[in-house]
Amino acid sequence: MTAAAPRPRVLVVDDDPGVRYTLREILESEGLEVVEASDGADALAAFDAAPVPLVVSDLRMPRLDGMQLLRELQARTPPPRVVLITAHGSERQAVDAMKAGAFDYFKKPFETDDLLAVVRRAVEAVRLTHENEVLQGELVLARSMVFASDAMRRLAVLVARVAPKDVTVLVTGESGTGKERVAEALVRGSHRADRAFVRFNCAALSPELAEAELFGHARGAFTGAIRARPGLFGEADGGTILLDEVGELAPNAQAKLLRVLQEGEVRPVGEERARKVDVRVIAATHRDLEERVRAGAFREDLFYRLNVVQLRIPPLRERPEDVPVLARFFLERFAEQFGVSPLVVPPGLLDRLAAHPWPGNVRELENALEGLVALSPPDGLDLSLLPGAAPAGGAAPQPAGAPLPLRQRVEAYERGLIVEALRAARGNRSEAARRLGVSRVTLHDKLRKYGLGGGDEEPERGG
Template identity: 40%
Template sequence: MDSILIVDDERGIRDTLRAVMEDEGFVADAVATGEECLKALGKRAYGCILLDVWLPGIDGLETLKQLRAAGSESAVVIISGHGNVETAVRATKLGAFDFIEKPLSIEKTVLTVRNALRQQRLERINADMAAALAREYTMVGESVAMRALRKQISVVAPTDGRVLIYGESGTGKELVARAIHAESRRAAAPFIEVNSAAIPEELIESELFGHVKGAFTGATAAKKGKFELADGATIFLDEVGDMSPKVQAKVLRVLEEQRFEPVGSGTSITVDVRLIAATNKRLDVEIEQGNFRADLFYRLNVIPFELPPLRERLEDVTLLVDYFNLNYSTAYARKPKEFLPEAIEDLQSYSWPGNVRELKNTIERVVIMHPGMIVSASDLPPHGKEEPPAASFRFPSFKEATDAYHREFIQRKLEEAEGNVSRAAEMMGVDRSHLYRRMRALGIQNRG
């Protein structure tokens, strides 16, 4: 139940407001001075404070100043019998929610209190969501590679330089993009994300640049595109290597001129966006094959980031396990598991073709499915026990080296396809029956 503190030196007003607030279902207390107000706040965190300006001893504004300095998050509504603009402005600057004048309207006072409490709840929810988001996108690791990455982010983030992030699937490209945005001058503005590979070819242009009503069948109303929504903010183009030549040309123009036309419109829209792009493809190879524009590549690749795969920073596995263990245990209201040294060693011996995402999913599975508090090596999911990636020079013959490569390649594609053989075959550009034959020949068991 929400609690209200009334601070007024007039006993009649204190008693009346207290009775009204209690009738409205609030818990209400009342005091006569600013000193008593500060003392009461030491005993209870009130949702809202109705605070008179003119008080004996320290006045209402000084009381407000002191309670904010003490860290109070109570919503404060200032009351005054001699209201003026200067007092209202000072109160607002000190963090007051609203300013109402005497004689008080009971109806307006109750409405103001309810609005103040509602605003406080929304701010608390927003803060909780921001904290949860920050936890979700925390960069974990103390390896040399991770320390270098954090340093690079701190140098690049405050600028408006375009960034192109390279990395295998699951290495945390979005995580890095969000970290750059969070440390940038645009941090208070939105982070607009676009996954180029997830949007159908016929819709990607409209998704990025918007459209006008009637631009195509189904366009029953005008719609803003991601670039317009990102005006003054950051736009993150994930899997940029999958964009069509037509879309590449329009993105190039936005980067060159900071303007574009929505689909079906002849009117240009000017925007100010910071672009961060990411890909798991080698764009230099895509350029040679004619799949990607060289001029767009040079525009995007102002500041390149190379994200290390997890197999190259296995010393971070322990910290990642602790992080995901705590996160998922909290999310599922369970006590964190204890991973024995043998379990950690087992996890560090695996190549993690799905990178951090695969490790994250593994720990979530353990938190949910393992009934005990102690996790040994034998309690880990089967795919945590693969051989580390084999180097070609270890094999005496060409066939053995080729088989080792094919085995690792197929295992990675199966991991990316979450065990779906048909999807993995499609990704590899081979027939499903051919993939099954190769899996049998190479001794690969699908654990998806």
């Protein structure tokens, strides 16, 4: 199901107030929201301040005429549909306008029916374009993320628009919202999809090592540099690099990154000469970079170079309608992973999850449901394991959404393998033990450990 198209807005441009009044009355009767401008220059300013999908403009106007306005609007992204009003005897100009990208035209003085016929076609074209953008966006983003909210559908449209364009993108959002997933969608939708995609966490290494890792180094440039390395920008040449937590980048590395964005050049540590690279940069951060700029921790010029297009991922608390679909997805995934499918979702579970604030966002929800499935008994989910619930048996609670400790992950996975082996062996324990590569005694101990009916010996079936 796609998001409904908003009420169409149309910008009416004419230097005659009487014509503007008439057009407003007719278009508003069609359910359109009308904005007015008295000439092309004012129209362009109004459009840049608040873009509209449809423009109805006179051809002859002072300052900036209809043809000039059309050309300017065609350069905007995305361009609106433009319908021009032509004077009697100016059919040649109308043909030229259509060749320049105008959607259609009608003649002045105009009949209401003629005007409405043209405008209705334009509105329908706007509607179809909107629906197509939403579908294309969902196709691109849905391969990386699960969502149902209008907020994420709007983000999907923007991802689909910007992915094919070779432009720097800054992905912002709180920790755990899925910034890396959005970056993956941008790469898949680009013409660099079949080229290298390199990822780097700017907070993972010391400033010196981060600089060498990103931009490469000469042999002997520092202690331990036994051979030259091209760096991650060199490895990503022709492809894309994701700079995660870019707000943590050290000042020296910020200066070098700025040179990459401005000049398309990198200079490895210890080398005098720079070399050209062709890399699309996607940066991600949970920080407020403008605040970092004001604090002197981040270069202002670099911020503007990174912030060509900004995509903000809303936190989960702003889109609670996504929680149930995410929860079902994670429950099914972990049930299959741990061998406890089919899994029955208890009544009220999804509502309870949707009511939780999830400060750690999607990552917290995922970790919480992994723990719920892994630690619950085989006969059903133990809801006392959810965040905010009182721990069963006086056990110390896990932090809400904390990743499972390694031991519990291993045990959950082992239990899943045992359940799958028993299922494949139709309950025959000897056959299940053979499939698992363990002795029957070992399998019996594991069954008892995981509460899988291993406490008493049972006769073999089918053996």
